[in-house]
Every structure is written in structure tokens, then in C-alpha cells.
Amino acid sequence: MAWSYGYFTDLNYSHGYYSEMNPAMLRLACLGQAIESQLCDEPTYLELGFGQGVSINIHAAGSAGSYWGTDFNPAQTVEARKLAAASGADLHLFDDSFEELASRKDLPDFDVIALHGVWSWISERNRKIITDIIRRKLRPGGIAYISYNCLPGWAPVIPIRELMSLYQDCGEGKNRGPSGMIEGALQFVGDVAKAGSIYFQENPIAGHHLKHLTKQGPNYLAHEYLNADWHLGHFSDMVRSLEDTKLSFVGSASLLGGIDALRLSEDGRKLLSQIGHPVMRETVRDYLLNRRFRSDIFIKGPRKLTDSEHRDAWHAQAFVLVKPSADIPKKIPCGPGRSGTAS
Structure with a gap:
């Protein structure tokens, strides 16, 4: 079989930046769930399947830490390395397959392992290799970010x-x-x-x-x-795939994604309140939202903040306005037919 193993390589992946993968945004999403992220100021970060390398380069250029990544398409690795040369950031970029990356002897342990969309487009064998990398190379307290196409929205x-x-x-x-x-x-x-x-x-x-x-x-x-592999599953399937990694689900990397008051009807919120099992509750939430894409955060050994710790952490969190206040929207998009008014 060709080196691409059925992955479409005749056209390079589109350029795009995904802010949810930023270490600062991952910390904030964990804080929103009252979970201590345990990310240090200079994390060691791995992106699996970085595409054109836009996100990993921006994160490395704008944040302290050591950034590693692989994309088995050499043309995309060349482009990503050009960006890295321009910024001078601490980046280690390879064109290894996941299997080749897993066998490297120079990989450190990581505070963050992230992959955007890749899970949906690779074979079951490669998904198992990824879970093995997470199991072996993600530090206790580390964050795994996995975004993927899901059911029922795609059905x-x-x-x-x-x-x-x-x-x-x-x-x-x-x-x-x-x-x-x-x-x-x-x-x-x-x-x-x-x-x-x-x-x-x-x-x-x-x-x-x-x-x-x-x-x-x-x-x-x-x-x-148009990849040979096209994997769709429910959230519950993802949880089962990660059983051997010691990961626990924390919540959505989308800051508004887990706020049911903004996303669900009163009947939907009432139904979810009656479901005790977290995996079942999250899967039912996907049905209520007809969700077709998830951006999930998992942690290897999450620590729940006490009420006082949670309050103090929010008070200590700094925010900077990056656009004129007049340009900030006054309504928050909350899904079909729903919106919230910003205060």
C-alpha cells in the first residue's frame, strides 16, 4: 500500500487556526469546569496531524514552552517548518507517521497532546497507536484535546x-x-x-x-x-476507545458548549438532570443538540477544585480586551433559534 495508507494527499489540507487548542484556552476551559488544569507556564506540547502547521506555529510563537508535532504529508511539514523558521519558536516538526512517531526515542513526556479532526479520518489501527502514545507519553495531570466528527448530527x-x-x-x-x-x-x-x-x-x-x-x-x-477511512461514532464510543489511557472526560473545549442554560430548552435541561451516568448524559446532550462535531478535553487524573479554590482561581484570572468594545457583539450565538444577551 502507498505511504498515504488511503489518506487523501493529492491536495494539501486547508489552512486554519483553531484557538481551542491553545494552552491558555485549554486552561480556561478546565477552569470553567472547576478542574485544575495543572499546566505549567512552559508546557511541553504535542500536536498529532498538524496539517499546514498554522495552529502549532501560532501557539509556539505566542506562548512559552516546547512544541512538537508530526504530519506524515511531507509537503505540509515543509510549509510548517517555513513558518517555524520565520518565528524562531521552539518547534520540533516531523513528517513521521503515528507509528514512526510512537517508536521515536527522543520524545519527552507531554503536558498536552492535541489532535484536530484527525481521529475521524484514520484507520482503527492508527487510532489505537494514538491511544498508545497518549497512554505512554502524557504526563499525570496532562491534557488530551481531541476534536472529531460525531453522531447523531452526521447521520x-x-x-x-x-x-x-x-x-x-x-x-x-x-x-x-x-x-x-x-x-x-x-x-x-x-x-x-x-x-x-x-x-x-x-x-x-x-x-x-x-x-x-x-x-x-x-x-x-x-x-x-474522500479519505479511505471515515470514522463516525458517538461520544460513548470515544470514551470506550480511551479506556486504557487513564483519561477522564472534563468537558468541551468550546467555552459555551457546556452551558446548558444557553444551549438547551427547559425540557432538555430537565431530562439531563435526571440522568446520573456522565457518559449517558453527555451522549443524550448530543442528541438534544444534534451535534456533529465535538471538541473534547480529557485529563489524566483530573483534580476537582473546591468552591473556594474555584472562586479564587476566577478572581486570579486576567483578561485583556483585544478589540474595541464597540465591536463586541451584544448577543451570544447559542444554537438554532436561541441567543443570549451579553452583559
Whole structure:
């Protein structure tokens, strides 16, 4: 099998910065859950599958610490290293596969191990390698950040990905180049929808999703939909996958993601209050929100803050306004049909 192991490499991953992975934001998210993050001022940080390297470079340039990362696509590693050379930050960037990284003898123990989206696009074998890296190389008290596509939100549009994948493997896509193949795949799905497809008639959300896809760039679509592996699961599946890592779920890296008063109806909040098991409660919350993407924080040995410690930690937390107050929105987006007024 080729070195890519079915991962789409004909087009590089899209450029993007993901603030939730920033050590400062991880500390703040833990504080919001009344959990002591135990991150030191100069953490040792590992990103698995850094793509174009935008996030890890910004974090390394703007925060103290030692930053390590791998992305097995050498073209993306070259670009990430160019950014690192420009900033002069403490970065160690490799084009190792996860298996090769796991066998390195020069890896330190890490305070943070982070991966954005990667979990959804790799094989079961690679997911097991990642959990082994976390088990062996994440320090006690360390944070694991894992973002991934999830059910139930993806359920109605899974057939769209299947049609695109079939076009890639069995249609005329291979003769049109990467961008042309993706354009053809979308056209093919559109033709199916227009041909009296009962599936699209009975699942209007699929048609809305297809319309959204036509506005996305080919680099994003390729990596989101056209890898050989495409793993979707519930939150409960993620917890089971991490059983051997000694990790405990802390909460969402999205600061508003766990505030039920802003996200859920009164009936939804009442239902959740009656569910005692944390994994079941979190999975049901995903159904109430029809969540399709999660940004989860896990800690190896979390310590719950007492009420007084929690209060003191908030009082000690400094904040800096980074934009004029007139530009700060007065309403907080809280999901479909809901918003909160900022005070």
C-alpha cells in the first residue's frame, strides 16, 4: 500500500487556526469546569496531524514552552517548518507517521497532546497507536484535546459521502485531476438528488448540506470526505476507545458548549438532570443538540477544585480586551433559534 495508507494527499489540507487548542484556552476551559488544569507556564506540547502547521506555529510563537508535532504529508511539514523558521519558536516538526512517531526515542513526556479532526479520518489501527502514545507519553495531570466528527448530527448526510467516494473510486474522477474529481463528485450527487431521489425528498437536510458543500473549497472537501477511512461514532464510543489511557472526560473545549442554560430548552435541561451516568448524559446532550462535531478535553487524573479554590482561581484570572468594545457583539450565538444577551 502507498505511504498515504488511503489518506487523501493529492491536495494539501486547508489552512486554519483553531484557538481551542491553545494552552491558555485549554486552561480556561478546565477552569470553567472547576478542574485544575495543572499546566505549567512552559508546557511541553504535542500536536498529532498538524496539517499546514498554522495552529502549532501560532501557539509556539505566542506562548512559552516546547512544541512538537508530526504530519506524515511531507509537503505540509515543509510549509510548517517555513513558518517555524520565520518565528524562531521552539518547534520540533516531523513528517513521521503515528507509528514512526510512537517508536521515536527522543520524545519527552507531554503536558498536552492535541489532535484536530484527525481521529475521524484514520484507520482503527492508527487510532489505537494514538491511544498508545497518549497512554505512554502524557504526563499525570496532562491534557488530551481531541476534536472529531460525531453522531447523531452526521447521520442524515452519510449517504452523500458514500456517493462522493463511489464517484472517486468507480466513476470518471481519476481522469480529471484532484479538483476536477471533487467538482465531478458534487455534480454526481446533485444529479442523483435531481433524479427524483426519494432519499433526498424525505431527508431535506441532505439537500441543504449538499448546497453548503458546493460553496466549500476542494482542499477542505478532499480531506473531510474522500479519505479511505471515515470514522463516525458517538461520544460513548470515544470514551470506550480511551479506556486504557487513564483519561477522564472534563468537558468541551468550546467555552459555551457546556452551558446548558444557553444551549438547551427547559425540557432538555430537565431530562439531563435526571440522568446520573456522565457518559449517558453527555451522549443524550448530543442528541438534544444534534451535534456533529465535538471538541473534547480529557485529563489524566483530573483534580476537582473546591468552591473556594474555584472562586479564587476566577478572581486570579486576567483578561485583556483585544478589540474595541464597540465591536463586541451584544448577543451570544447559542444554537438554532436561541441567543443570549451579553452583559
